[in-house]
Amino acid sequence: MSSQPNQSLIDGIRCLQYLVSSGKAIGCRELARQMGMNSTRVNRLLMTMAAVGLTMQDEQRRYLPGPGIHALAAQAIRGSSLFAQALPQLEAHAPSDIVVALGVLWEDQVIYIWHSEPGERATTSQALSGYRMLPAWQSVIGVALLAAESDEALKIRFSPEQWQQMAPLLTEQRAQNFLIWRHDDGEVAMAQTLDNNRAALAFARVMQPDETQLAQRKRALQALAQRIATFSD
Known part of the structure; x- marks a missing residue:
């Protein structure tokens, strides 16, 4: 056989x-x-x-x-312990003034399980309708999850330009087990991996924070990630 x-x-x-x-x-x-x-x-x-x-x-x-x-979607949701445990925590504790996202990596694409936009205090239907794919190298979630792989495995899958952007971010994620991505326009995104690097939680569209605000956001993200991890055990 x-x-x-x-x-x-x-x-x-x-x-x-x-x-x-x-x-x-x-x-x-x-x-x-x-x-x-x-x-x-x-x-x-x-x-x-x-x-x-x-x-x-x-x-x-x-x-x-x-x-x-x-039918397949309903069965998949029931079969996902991460989805079932993360959903009530995100509904109750996700901040409403920034982007909050939970995603997984598939074929060098990020699939968003939850994606809430700022200013809407996301309902479940709004956050789930944010589901889409995004190339991993463009996403703080994607780069955080890619860091679990070796440089040798990654270099052959991305262009030199994409690799140049990702390389310092991968180094930071591996060193800190937390990623902060500062964009040229002043936006800051950050990600914390979950479930043994099979998923990641992110805050994004944090605009021009000072160091105190950045530290507060980091603590809030880590606390929410811990809530999800605790209820997933």
Whole structure:
């Protein structure tokens, strides 16, 4: 019996994740380009998933998530202890004047489980609708989680420009087990990893804080991360 991974299954799961993360109807060729796969193979996979309701097509034959996604989403949420334990803590304690995000890393992309915008005291529906993908090298969550990997493994996956941006941030995360990213426009973002580096919690859009304010934000982020970690145990 072969112990090799089933590539068709891997490709199908990847295809579904990219489709759901696109947030819109998308053509087969565009999806194949994003995934770096042959468009004929992507189309075959999408059609196969349509047979079980996971995908569907609109009038322009672009693909969308199908009704089966709702059942899959509900089952996935029930199966995620991180989601179940983090949600009430974020609802009760996430600050409302900055971005608060909880994300995981997948294929060098950050998937946001929770993403609340400043000024809205996020409801669960608002924070979950912030779900999207972002390249990991552009995200404080992504860089914090990438730091668990070796430089050798990372350099081959990112451009020289991307690596130049990430390298000092990776060094900081590894040294401090906490990342503060100061952007050129005065914004500061910070991240704390969770769940043995399988997720990270972040505060962002903290604008031009002084050192006292920065220290307060850091303590607040670490306290919220500790709440989530405690209730996840």
